[in-house]
Amino acid sequence: MDQKQLIKWAFTLSLITIIYNLIEGVVSTLFGAQDETLALFGFGVDSFAEVLSGIGIAHMILRMKSSAIETHDSFEVTALRITGVALYILAGGLVVGAILAFIYQAEPSTTMAGIIISTLSILTMYFLYSEKLKVGKKLNSEPIISDAKCTKTCFYLSFILLGSSLIYELFHIPYIDAIGSLGIAWYAWSEGKESFEKAYTKKLSCSDDCC
Template sequence: MNYDKSNKNLLNLAFNLSLITIIYNLVEGGVSTFYGSEDETLALFGFGIDSFVEVISGLGIAHMVWRMKRSPVERRDKFERTALIITGSAFYLLVLGLVIGAALNIYSGAKPHTTKVGIIIAIISITTMYFLYKAKIKVGKKLNSAPIISDAHCTKTCFYLSFILLGSALIYEIFKVPYVDALGSLGIAWYAFREGREAFEKARTNAMSCSDDCC
């Protein structure tokens, strides 16, 4: 079975969207971890690490769409399963690090110098992830492609995650509420745990369906 020209154009768009997601997460991860470390805000630092982990997942998605451009795909190959296992493991390690970091920050009374950068990054991320989600879900529905729709739902999870960063950063910057940065990092840890669990479940099932989402 071969795709017609219209579907091939949609698959090219899906592939480009996956590349945009990878590049964006690399930039976002670099900026977030740098300023998270400089400003001593655990929530922003954890958000950045989450972005780097999403890059690994994104590589698996890009590889999958590349295969779909050649012929319809019903099952994950070895590369995609390996990417999912690495992604799940990295998310679980992130959860462990964030929980320990939040506990230490609360115990020591550590506070960020500022969360202004976190506010800016969160707003940019919300805008970008909303655009990517709408574009991916539109392409996925037109192709009736469960894998692309699943990827869109994972992007929507990143959209929600950005709101956690924005909320904790705004509350601290405006009201200087103690420990709110640590609580924000725990919120990110919860989403990271869910994403890690989803990654391992996908790696185990191998087959792809519309129920494969991250939200």
């Protein structure tokens, strides 16, 4: 593929990311609320935050069609700040929810939905990460490589949900769902911090391999 085709494929991947996270967010929050599983509900809310971030990435790739870019523009900075706020709120809410779950000894009715959704997410995020990384390297584009690394974070997040959901479903260990939600809260806080750092510096790249 030539450069034009590669950028088009990168944009398509960004659209897939947005659509998938939107569907994942709706399904996860619905089942999370229905089954009273805090980890799945938090995972779903994080997916909505990823939609906001994905819109900023899609906008950035569209700008690449006309010229090389070096910093985020005002639209992308606003998207990053909104994403950061949403992720901070999510992290705080999950911590409070986990504390209440410990106090009131709340447990989910089932975590089967979490197992299915996280498995699908692992497969999807691995595909997106691999393809974004390939395109980014072929274009020698740090922004797209950076986006691929951020997708890898979602890949790891899915493993946290899968682990907590699978352990609870098999062994019904008390509070494992709450512990899993704390793991998601930590990732949400880290992602939120990274979003604000990018908005402040307007840099296109992540500070490390997992932004």
